[in-house]
Amino acid sequence: MLPMLAALLLATTPSAPHKGPFQERGYYITFMRMPTYDLAAWKHIVDGIQDDGGNLLLLWMGGAFRSRKFPITWKYNEEHQNIRHDFVRDLIDHAHTKGVRVLLGFTPFGYDGVNRLPLEHPELKAIGKDGKPVGKFGIGCWGYNLCPSRPASQRFMLEYVREMYFDFYPTADGLMIESSDYAICHCPECGQRFFEKEFAFVRQISEEVWAKKPEAMVIVYPHYFSGAEVRSFGVRAAKLPFDPRWTLFFTPHSAYLDPDLIRQARHSLWWDDTPALHRPQDIKQGALRARNAGVTGYVPSLEAYSFIPTEAEEDQAWLKGRRQVPLGFGWLKENEPPYDEFPMRVNRIAYREFTRDPDLPFERFKEKLGQEVFGNASTPQRVEDLLELQAVFSMERTWCQPSPVVCPDRVRAMKAQGRLTPQKQGEYRAALAKIQAMEKRYREAESEGEQQLHRVVHWVLAQWDGENRALLEWTPKSE
Numbered sequence: 001m002l003p004m005l006a007a008l009l010l011a012t013t014p015s016a017p018h019k020g021p022f023q024e025r026g027y028y029i030t031f032m033r034m035p036t037y038d039l040a041a042w043k044h045i046v047d048g049i050q051d052d053g054g055n056l057l058l059l060w061m062g063g064a065f066r067s068r069k070f071p072i073t074w075k076y077n078e079e080h081q082n083i084r085h086d087f088v089r090d091l092i093d094h095a096h097t098k099g100v101r102v103l104l105g106f107t108p109f110g111y112d113g114v115n116r117l118p119l120e121h122p123e124l125k126a127i128g129k130d131g132k133p134v135g136k137f138g139i140g141c142w143g144y145n146l147c148p149s150r151p152a153s154q155r156f157m158l159e160y161v162r163e164m165y166f167d168f169y170p171t172a173d174g175l176m177i178e179s180s181d182y183a184i185c186h187c188p189e190c191g192q193r194f195f196e197k198e199f200a201f202v203r204q205i206s207e208e209v210w211a212k213k214p215e216a217m218v219i220v221y222p223h224y225f226s227g228a229e230v231r232s233f234g235v236r237a238a239k240l241p242f243d244p245r246w247t248l249f250f251t252p253h254s255a256y257l258d259p260d261l262i263r264q265a266r267h268s269l270w271w272d273d274t275p276a277l278h279r280p281q282d283i284k285q286g287a288l289r290a291r292n293a294g295v296t297g298y299v300p301s302l303e304a305y306s307f308i309p310t311e312a313e314e315d316q317a318w319l320k321g322r323r324q325v326p327l328g329f330g331w332l333k334e335n336e337p338p339y340d341e342f343p344m345r346v347n348r349i350a351y352r353e354f355t356r357d358p359d360l361p362f363e364r365f366k367e368k369l370g371q372e373v374f375g376n377a378s379t380p381q382r383v384e385d386l387l388e389l390q391a392v393f394s395m396e397r398t399w400c401q402p403s404p405v406v407c408p409d410r411v412r413a414m415k416a417q418g419r420l421t422p423q424k425q426g427e428y429r430a431a432l433a434k435i436q437a438m439e440k441r442y443r444e445a446e447s448e449g450e451q452q453l454h455r456v457v458h459w460v461l462a463q464w465d466g467e468n469r470a471l472l473e474w475t476p477k478s479e
Contacts (some may be wrong), residue, residue, distance in 0.1 A: 020356040026054035026100065028176075028271055032112045033079035033140045034065035034326075036334045037308040039087035043094050048339050050389040052352045055097060056299055058219070059218045061088070062106035063113025063141050067170050069101025070160055071122050073113035076141055076310075092171050103217060105176035108148070108157055108201050109184065115143030116301075117156060124153050126185035129234075134183060139399065140307045145180060148197040149189035157201045165209065174217035175209060177202055181254035195238040199224040211360055219247045219257045219269065228258065237313065250295065257293045266294040274328075276301040279386070279394055280350035280365065288357040298355055304338050306399065309352050313400040319414040328393050329404030331459050342456050343393040345353065345373070346386060363365060377447040385438050390455060392431050406430045406460050408468040415471060429474045435460050 026049050037045075041436060049057055066083050067073050074083050080089055092102045107114060118125045126131040126145045136142050146153040165172060184194045199393035206218045223230055247267040250257050261267050263456070270290035274282040281301075290298040313319045326338040338344055344369055345451035349372060353365055370378030373386060397405045404411045405428050414420040429431070435457050441453035463475065 010159050012235075020053075021168075022297050022355055022360065024056045024269060024299060025301035025355050026056035026058070026299050027052075027056040027275070027410075028060070028105075028299055029301075030112075030205070030305070031082070032060055032062045032080070033063060033303070033305045035064075035077060035083075036323075036419060037337055038081045038335060039085070039090055039337060042087070042091050042299065043336055044353055045339060046095045046098055048094075048348065049100050052348050054326065055099055056297065057100055057102045057106050058086075058105050058107035059102050059175075060178075061164055062111060065164055067113075069163055070117065070156070072116045073160065076116060077113075077307075079308075080344065087166075088169055090169065090171075092169060096171075097395050099174035101217065102167060102178045103174045103219060104172050106161065106164070107178045107180050107187075108198055109153060110145035110180040111138070111178075112141040114157070115141060115145055118146065118443070120142040120151065124156075126183065127187035127190075128183075129186050130434060131186075134185075134350070136311075137182060138311070139305060139313065140305065140309065142311050144246045145183050145185070146196070147185040147187055147190060148153075148201065149185065149187060152199055158205060161205050162208070164213065170212075174213075174219070175205070177205075177221075178219075178248070178249070179221040179223050179255070180438055181232065183252070184235065192235050193238075194233075194427060195223045195230075196240065199238060199240055205262040206243075206246065208334055217247050217267065218245070219249045221249055222258050222261050223255065225261055226258050228256070230455060234367060235381055248295075249292070250266075257295075259294070262294050267297065269297040269299050270295045271300055273301045275347045275351050276303050277346075277394065277397055277399075278347075279391055280346060280354075280369075281362065283350040284354045284358065284360070284362065284365070285348060287354040287439065291358045293299075300351070302339070303399065306334065309400070314398060316401065316413060318409060319400055324400060325402055328397060328406045330402070330406070330463070331456075332454070342373075342386070343390045346390040349373075351462065373446060373450040381441075382450065382453070385441070387454060388434055389438065389453065392435060392460065394433065404428055405435075408463055408471055411468075411471045421469070426473050429472050432461070432464060432474060433477070 063073055063077050064080055064082050066086060078085055095102050124146045126147045134144055184321045190197050202220055208379045209216045209218055223237040224240050225242040226237045228237050230237050242264055242267050245263060248261055249269050251271045272276055272286045276284045287298055292379045304328050305324040309319050323441050327337045327344055329341050349369055353360055355367055366383045370383040374382050393403050395405055397403045401410050438457045439461055442450050443450045445454050
């Protein structure tokens with residue numbers, strides 16, 4: 001493990017009450033795909049949300065609690081620390097002391113936990129466009145989405161979420177009901193009416209939650225109300241009455257911004273993948289897009305998987321059986337979350353600053369970043385190096401694969417697949433040349449920020465020792 005910086009450097013600068021255009025700020029985190037972190041680690045993650053000006057955590061719980069009624073939903077995830085120790089009640093209590101609300105996330109009739117039920121009840125599988133039962137699909141948790149027209153599917157969803165919310169975690173602040181972005185059911189009963197069928201469950205569980213906790217936030221997708229074409233599925237959304245107690249959730253890939261619905265809703269959220277996968281410039285654009293759309297919150301992804309794939313995630317056989325490396329930070333131990341490490345610290349600071357002021361000039365952001373990371377030792381060169389390092393870890397990173405520049409195994413797989421073109425080799429060599437120049441610049445560093453920067457770039461270069469260099473035909477410049 002790389003040595004940690006002093007606490008004052010790692011923590012985001014404590015802030016005055018967060019000002020800006022957004023009522024809701026925080027992160028969407030796939031708890032179920034991060035099995036290695038215990039209660040102490042998750043408390044630290046929540047502390048970071050507060051440090052970043054956040055007041056909301058969308059905690060994806062499907063498949064990550066020890067359901068007594070449906071053990072099949074968590075058996076695949078037995079190594080998960082919450083399956084072993086059931087600490088989420090304590091985590092929610094801790095979040096409340098930090099002013100952070102916690103919503104429990106799941107997908108109706110699909111995705112993690114839920115998609116395991118057809119292993120015991122294959123008759124509940126959804127039907128694909130070809131008229132046949134759907135095939136296996138997932139991320140981490142592989143299974144089959146359910147047909148919501150089946151009464152047994154509706155009963156299961158109600159009983160599963162009632163157990164999760166009312167029995168296990170009744171102090172949670174509500175639910176995030178994330179409609180599937182990968183598949184629906186095309187059986188004769190669903191088809192063009194799929195979202196009406198799904199809504200029957202959504203409406204029922206929402207009313208039950210509000211009956212017990214009228215102030216609860218229940219997040220839903222616009223697919224039940226907009227009547228618009230859901231392009232990824234080739235069907236239209238339902239056109240059902242909208243209750244302004246629902247909070248609407250919009251994404252760039254599956255739930256498009258709807259100005260009419262946004263005007264009707266008391267609360268609405270924009271999600272994107274920029275903090276998890278991209279760069280500070282993209283976070284600024286995300287904040288601008290959310291502000292300009294008139295939503296009340298910007299709650300993007302901060303996912304960092306740590307599960308062991310049992311299938312070829314993203315069709316990459318080389319990942320199977322290897323624990324996911326959160327954000328590509330291969331120096332961390334399995335139980336150490338990645339959010340305080342330098343490349344992610346850059347994006348967290350960007351999120352904090354651009355949710356305060358989406359119009360903040362990027363040059364001014366760089367000044368703030370330099371002061372926070374390097375203090376009085378900040379210079380334009382050091383800030384540019386820090387941003388370049390963050391860009392290297394973001395370069396072509398996917399949900400399941402680290403950047404090729406920090407992962408020779410990914411490059412080796414690309415070569416075997418015939419995708420390692422001379423152009424790609426050249427791009428990766430150029431990135432490593434910049435990293436090598438940084439390693440020399442900070443070799444004699446004195447300030448903590450510079451020392452941490454050196455430790456990370458030294459780790460990157462160490463991945464390319466020996467035979468790995470041949471993958472890129474890279475010959476480092478001599479000392």
